[in-house]
Each structure stands twice: as structure tokens, then as C-alpha cells.
Amino acid sequence: MDPIFQLDDTQALLQGSLQRWLNDHANFDQRAKLLAAPGAIQPLWAGLAEQLGLLGAALPEAAGGQGGGLAEHLVILQALGQALLPEPYTACVVTGAGLLQRLGGATAQRLLAGVADGTVRPVLAALEPAGRHHIDQVASRLGADGRLTGRKTLVRAAPQATHWLVSARDDSGTLRLALVLPDAAGITRRDLRLADGSWASELAFDGTPAEALQDGDVLPLLQQVADEALLATGAEAIGVMQRLLHETLDYVRQRKQFGVAIASFQVTQHRLADMHTALLQARALVGATLAAMGQPAADRARAVASCQVQVARAARIVGQSAVQLHGGMGMTEELAIGHGFKRLTLIEQHQGGLAVHLQRVARWQAAQALAA
């Protein structure tokens, strides 16, 4: 598996040991079992936390981590993507811990300390039914009395979480984050499976006791962490696509029709070439975007949006082509191909489809033109 960027020795060691562990304990035959129920993921989580000790790889040393950052998230997610098991890592560590790390305050720091050892799994509940993918379209209310009322939708990994970080508006209309425990009163909950096999929840709060986690508007922080999660998911997509291309190459070499391997057909070859070049560009751009994440928010957002455009485009080419070249076998639940394709299809829509991310870039261009 070609890395997304040149790994240093520590990162190479981290990724190598994670890949070996996943091959042994979470390979495709074992994957269905890990996803059968929300709680069934526990062996994976315990493995990441205890056997591999990598839940803290990307977290600051002050929080019990090893002092890494977004780069380590990408290294880990490329491997988890290859294994088709991105959750609950993305939801809990990239987004959940990413928020806690920057929130400050005693509660956030206490929770963060539990992430590295696997005891705390925080997830963000941000989206609402009427808001589509917009994290700023929030109607949920957090009263001055600490009671939360509102509705959250498609909260990834919520069934596996120990803590929910729920966005809601306070009495002044400011966007805040509220800490809610899953067993608190006033919660209606529906756990459901997503098309990629992972778990999520629909949540409704009615006067639910909650703890406000910060002062002031949380939207800039939510946007920053959303940008980081988008890039991290790009790295995951690279892992998925590398697996699909690799398995497709194996398949077209051995599958014979009309007396010859289907790899000998030029239409097959051209499709493979297009898969490869789309993937190469996506991989390079995810790596380049990592280096652009320290820029001011507008430039960071434009870099991430541009990256997602290429990731989404490559995801469609690689995913659809992998199914097509596998023929009927690509349509079955028996091969990893179809599962990878479904995951890529959701990644294509992550934080909005192509049109949304193109519009972000177009707005940036318009602002640049005005400034010039």
C-alpha cells in the first residue's frame, strides 16, 4: 500500500503494526461479525486501545497521547479504510477528541484523558433533519437551566459512544456544545445501520440534562474539526480505493471469458488506467492538503473542499469500475468489493456532494477576485 505521504519511521511502524493487526483480527471474514451489532465492535476498539496503543497516537502528550496530530490520523485511517472499518475511530478520535482537545475546561480535559485508553468514546451530534449536511443549521435549544431539547440525525457511532457532544443554540442564539450522557433522562433514540455497514443513531432530546462545554460561539471550532474530519476521511478513501484497485487487478488477471483473461481487453485496461490515475491524484492531493491545514480558515476550507472534490470523483470512478469489472460477483455481499463500493458512495456525499464543495471553492475564488 503506497503511503499518502512519506512516512517517518514512527509512522511507518504505526501503520505496519496496525495493518498486521487488522489482517489477523479484523479481516474481511471477521468484519461482518464486528458490525453485526453496535457492541460487537468492542474487540476492534480494545485492540486499538490496548494491544496497539494507538488511540492516543494523534493526541497530545498532555492528554495521555503520543503527541501526534492530523498526520497520524491519516496514517491510521488509510489502514482502517483498507480494512473497511473506519468507525468508531473517525467519529470518536478524529472528531470527538478533536473537539475536546480544543474546548478547554475541566470536563473536556477529563474526558480527553479517557480517549487514549479507550474508556471514553465521545461523538459529535451535529446534523438535524432539516439542515441536510450544514452544521450551522441548528434548531436544538440549550436552556439556561442546562436542559437540552431538539433532534439530531444520522449521528455516526452514537450507539458505541460513551458521551455525546450535542450542538445547540443557547437563549441568545449562540451555537454551543452540550455534553449529554446516553443514559440521561428525556432521550428518544433509534439505532440504525448505515449503507456502509457502520452504526448511527437518530436522537431526540426533550428537557434532557446537559452540561454546556464552552463559552462563546462554537461554530469556528466545529468548522475546523469538520475540515479535519473531511481530510481524514479522504485518507480513509485512499485506503478503500487502493484495496479495490488491487483486488480488481487480481480479478481481471484470473477471470477468463471468450477463452482469455479479461485483463487482455483494451476496454478493461483503459478502465484500470482511469481508476489508477484518479486514485494517484486523490492520494497526492490528500497529502498536499495536510500541509495546507495550518492556513487561515478560508484558505484551509478551500484546500479541503478542493481535496474532497478529487476524492469524491476518484471514489466514484474507482468504486463503480471495481464493481463493473467484477461483473456479477461485484454485486454480491460475498466480496469486499461491494462493501468498499458502498463505503465510497457514502464518502462521495460526505459533508455534501460535489456541488457543495465546488461552491465552497467558487466562493473562495470570488473572494480572491474581489480582493485583487
Next chain:
Amino acid sequence: MTSTTTLPADGQAFRAEVRQFLAEALTPEMRLAGRRTAGIFTDAPEARPWFAALARKGWSVPHWPVEWGGTGWTPRQHDIFASELAAAGAPANAPQGPCMVAPVVLAFGTDEQKQRWLPAIRDGSDYWCQGYSEPGSGSDLASLQCRAVRDGDHYVINGTKIWTTHAQYANRIFCLVRTSTAGKPQQGISFLLFDMDLPGITVRPILSISGDHELNQVFFDDVRVPASALLGQENQGWTIAKYLLVHERGGAYTPALRARLARLQSMAAAAFADSPADDAERHAAFTGLADAQCRIDALQALEQQVLGDRIAGRESPIAPSVGKLLGTELRQHLTELAVLIAGPYAAARLPIGEAGAHALLLPEDALWAMGTYLNDRAASIYAGTNEVQRNLIAQHLLSAH
């Protein structure tokens, strides 16, 4: 992401030096010629004064070895140089001499041959064309038939070459010729370099669909070239041509693409200045420009990665095919966008210099848009069609994994 935000201090100093030179040496006439270039390269009469200016500065062949006139720049400096020239709208110099024949002369030529040919390429006094394709040999280049028969101290050449870019300007040509019919077709090919004014050479112009005269067919009728015209060994020509394909790093595509995107953005700003916000064409144009930016970002990231891999000695052997395929398709995509932005005036057809030469003005950019769209259809055909590039990429994938 952009070169303006992330350059280290020494890069900024170098960029300032390049900009200073451009401000002094790139005349308004040269900029206009660059702006009017619809093809891949600017016509020689306009481009050669610019090449001469570069030569006087010592920057005409920056990628050559220093002892032959190269600059010894870092890859980053080469990248800055290309980006600045593209952004300034400098004429696009034809690569046949400096980038195509020179690398193989350096790799396969004798000392005498290097002395004979390289200095005149560097200072711009020689202008080269390439004799590869023939009417019956395009993608299947190894089937070429143009014959060279040894006769004492000479080779006698009979046959024809086609798609010979700028043959009408060239005083020298490098040719693949058949010197043997024994064995596989690839084994009987030789690489000859000679003068275009020899008796028996005729050049027939070929007008392309854009109205440009870039291409030609060259005929050889008992043309006697001295045996010292042979590069490398007899029947080694295919090896040399393949070396050139791998080492012909025409450089990155994205510096020129970014410059072109900036031009399209200003075209669109002018074209839609008075359009309502919900105008369908306007929406298509600005979404298209955002999309183009994303595509350029992706290709630039890949080109930078390939550059880094090359410096570290890890370059994939298939990287030139990937770069050609993606670079030319993106170029073509930008020309489609140019036509969309140009709108109705893209339909006008007259020499670009005449657009403003009348009381009733026609927009020059619109004429350029259609010219470049038509001309650029060639990008997926030349230098190995993109179908051939896809074949090569797939063969690499299927053999490597």
C-alpha cells in the same frame, strides 16, 4: 497550495529575480505573442526573440548540465521559473531543440556531435523539427518505412515524415529512419540528425482545423546526409527514442494551466459582469472555473509528488505516461471552458491580430478561445495518443501488482 503562500525565503528571492528579469526582457510584443498563441508553442518569428533574450541571460536551457549551459537550479527553482513565465504570458518556446533532441545528444552523442549541435540550440541560432510519424506509422511508430541506405560516407534517405511541427522554420531535423528490415521492426531503426536545406528535401504545409500552420509533411528524395549524422549506433534508434520518451520530461503542466485558469477567470468576470446572478451560463462558467481549480490542485499535487519522488530516486517508470494523459486532458478541458465563456463570439473566424483592427471590435479572447479549443484536440493525439498512454499505464499496473 499556491506558490505565493508557501515559498521559503530563498524561493522568494529567486522568484523576485525571475520577475525582475521578466519586467526587463519580456517586451509588450512578446507578451502579446504569448497571449495570442492558440497552439502548444508560439510561432517561431515571435518566439525566437524571446528565446534569444533568455539565452543572453543564461536561462534558455536551464535543465541542461551546467557544463553545457544549464543553470544548476533546484527542482523548486525550475518550478518557480516555469510558473513565473507562464503567469507573465511569455511565448511558449518549441521544445524540439532544447528539450527533445538535446537530451539524446547529451546521452548518446560523441564529443564532436555535442559541440556541433548543442551550443547552437542553447543560443537559439538553430531551430529543430522532429521527424518521427509517417502517413502509415502513427501510434505504431515502429512500423516506420522512411529508408536510409548507407552509401560510403553518406546515408541516402527516401520517404516521408508527417505532422512535423514547425518544419517551415527549422534549419535542422532529427529523424527516425529504417536502416534494416531484418528482425523485429524496432531493431532496424536509426536516429539521424541533419540539415533541412539539403537537396531533395521538400516541405508541404498542413493547415490544422484551427487555421494555424504548425504542421507539415516533409519529403525526402535521394537526400544524401553525411554518416556523421548518425546518433549512437546504427539500428539503435528505437532505444534512443525510448530514452527520449522516458526522459522527455516536458516539465509540469500545472504552471501553464494555472496561468490559463487566471485568464479564464478574468474573461468570465468581464463576460458576465452584467448577467443576473441566476443566469445559467454564468452559473456554468463559475462552477466550471471552481471545478477547474480543483482539477489543477489535484494534478499539481501529483506533479509535486512525482518531482519529490524523482529527487529521491523513487520515480515510477510510468509517471511520464500518467503526466501526459492527465495534463493533456486537463488542458483540453480548460479549452472547453474557454469556449463556454467566450459565448457567441467564439463563432467568429479571422486571424486573431485582426480582431481589434476595425471600428467594430471583436473580442480577441473569444477568437483565441475557439482557436485553442480546436488546436488542442491534438493534445490527446500527439506524443503517443492518450489511448496508447492508457495501454501503457494498464500494462504497468497488471505487471507490477
